[in-house]
Amino acid sequence: MSRIEGVLQALKEQGRKALIPYITAGDPAPDQTVELMHTLVDAGADIIELGVPFSDPMADGPVIQLACERALVHGTSLRQVLGMVKTFRESDSRTPVVLMGYLNPMECMGYEAFADAAKDAGVDGVLTVDLPPEEADEVAPLFTARGLDAIFLLSPTTTDDRIRSISEHSSGYVYYVSFKGITGAQGINVEEVASRVEHIHKLTALPVAVGFGIRDASTAAAVGKVSDGVIVGSVLVDTIANNQTDSGQLKRALTDLLHPMREALDGLTS
Numbered sequence: 001m002s003r004i005e006g007v008l009q010a011l012k013e014q015g016r017k018a019l020i021p022y023i024t025a026g027d028p029a030p031d032q033t034v035e036l037m038h039t040l041v042d043a044g045a046d047i048i049e050l051g052v053p054f055s056d057p058m059a060d061g062p063v064i065q066l067a068c069e070r071a072l073v074h075g076t077s078l079r080q081v082l083g084m085v086k087t088f089r090e091s092d093s094r095t096p097v098v099l100m101g102y103l104n105p106m107e108c109m110g111y112e113a114f115a116d117a118a119k120d121a122g123v124d125g126v127l128t129v130d131l132p133p134e135e136a137d138e139v140a141p142l143f144t145a146r147g148l149d150a151i152f153l154l155s156p157t158t159t160d161d162r163i164r165s166i167s168e169h170s171s172g173y174v175y176y177v178s179f180k181g182i183t184g185a186q187g188i189n190v191e192e193v194a195s196r197v198e199h200i201h202k203l204t205a206l207p208v209a210v211g212f213g214i215r216d217a218s219t220a221a222a223v224g225k226v227s228d229g230v231i232v233g234s235v236l237v238d239t240i241a242n243n244q245t246d247s248g249q250l251k252r253a254l255t256d257l258l259h260p261m262r263e264a265l266d267g268l269t270s
Contacts, residue, residue, distance in 0.1 A: 002096075002124060002125075002147055002148075002149050002171070002172060003094075003096045003124045004047060004096040004098070004124050004125050004149050004171075004172040004173065005149075005171075005172060007046055007047060007094075007095075007096055008046075008047075008172075008173060008207045008228065008229070011046060011228075011229075012207075012228070014269075015269040016265065016266060016269060017224040017227070017228060017229055017230065017265045017268065018046040018047060018173075018207070018209060018228060018229030018230070019044050019045055019046050019047075019220070019229065019230060019232070019258070019261060019262050019265055020045070020046065020047045020048070020049055020098075020209055020211075020229050020230065020231045020232070021040045021045050021048060021049070021231075021232045021233070021236055021258060022048075022049040022050075022051060022100065022211075022231060022232065022233035022236065022237070023036055023037070023040070023048075023049075023050065023051065023067075023236055023237060023240065024050075024051035024053055024064060024067035024068055024070075024071055024237060024240075025050050025051060025052060025053060025071060025076060025080075025081040025084055026053055026070070026071030026072070026074055026076025026080070026081070027053070027067040027068075027070045027071045027237070027240055027244075028070055028240055028241075028244035028250075029074055029244075030071070030074050030076050030080060030084070032247060032250075033050075033084045034084050034087045034088050035247070035251070036240075036250070036251070036254065037050070037084075037088050037092075037097075038088070038091070038092065039251045039254055039255060040254065040258060041092060041095050042255070043254065043255045043258040043259045043262065044258060044259055044261070044262025044263075045095065045258065045262075046095070046096075046229070047095065047096045047097075047098060047124075047229075048095060048096070048097050048098070049098045049099075049100045049127070049231065049233070050081065050084070050085065050097055050098065050099055050100065051064065051067070051068070051099075051100050051101060052078055052081050052099055052100070052101030052102070052105055053067070053068040053071035053072050053076050053081075053101075054068055054101055054102045054104065054105060055068070055072060056102075057101075057102065057129075058102075058129070058130065059129045059130075061234065063234045063237050063238045063241070064233065064234060064237055066241065067237045067240065067241065070241075070244075077105075078105040078106070078108075078109055078114070079109070079117070081099065082117050082118060082120075082121040082123070083121070085097050085099075085118075085121040085122055085123055086120070086121040086122060088122070089121070089122035093122075096124040096125065096172075097122065097123055097124055097125075098123075098124060098125040098126065098127055098149075098151060098172075099118065099123055099125070099126050099127070100126075100127040100129070101127075101128065101129065102128065102129055102130050103128050103130050103131050106128065106139070111138060111139050111142055112142055115139075115142040115143055115145075115146050115148065116146070118146070118148055119146040119147065119148060123148060124148065124149060124172070125148060125149035125150070125151050125171075125172045126143060126148055126149070126150060126151065127151040127152070127153070127175060129153065132152075133150075133152055133165065133166055133168075133169035133170070134165075136150065136169065140169060144171075149170075149171040149172030149173075150169065150170060150171055150172075151170060151171075151172050151173060151174065151175055152166045152169060152170045152174060152175070153166075153174075153175050153176075153177055154166060154174050154175065154176045154177065154200060154208075155176075155177045156177070156178075156192070156196060160203060163200060163203045163204065164203055164204070167203065167204035167205075167206055170204075170206055171206070172206070172207075173206055173207040173208065173209050173228065173229065174200070174204060174206050174207075174208055174209070175209055175210075175211055175231065176193075176196070176197060176200060176208050176209065176210045176211070176227070177211060177212050178193050178210050178211065178212045178213050178223070188212070188213035188214075188219065188223070190219075190222040190223060190226070193210060193223060193226060193227075194225070194226035197210065197226050197227050198226065207228035207229065208227050208228050208229075209227060209228060209229035209230065209231050210223045210226075210227045210229070210230055210231065211230070211231030211232075211233060212231075212233075214230050214231065214232045214233075214235070214261075215232075215234075215235045216235070216257075216260070216261070217260040217261050217263070217264035218264070220232070220261040220264050220265055221261075221264035221265060221267065221268060224264070224265045224268055225268060230261070230265070232258070232261065235257065236254060236257065236258070239253050239254055239257055240254070
């Protein structure tokens, strides 16, 4: 059982939902990323999605695009991101870390070299936005052999046959994109999400985590009622942008945002 599977199984047994925050590695500066990861855990994160900065993040809106630009100004590379995870592991062996990004940096590094380095660093899963499972035959076996969960996206327009196919290639959890569009683009229709997630659960045994549009405790709780976990990204990244000149204030701002979401999710079982 992978670290991701173990955490999600434990949460299920407790009747709790996963809180999965996303930040971009190297934003606002590479030397702050590990500290921010620990801040997220202290605020209630169960799993961390760590973005690998890329020059053309096609699925992301302006907030995360700008985060990638800030990280790339500092020269943040894939190897540096893996080094951040390795440093994080020195004091946290429990919290799963999923790398989220695009194929090009992995391809440049070499798929096998990346898989080896990811395992060595303590990465638990990889979500590659522009790698559909039909084109993952070269990469997925390398992940599987090293105990890395391959996580894929589902959308409101994904057909039933494709949901089944994606689930067969996935492990850890599947990431349901709550609306058609880019990250941070709009609010979500919780009733539509609930109906869709209920249907997806009929087609896969994997946990379903919902991302895009989770901005506060109320939306986290609403989505948590109908899913196995909530993924919080743009609002955290925007908080980083607005507090990047004061590291202490930044950590307090992230905690003030994430901790109420943790309490709201835990309140679903009280």
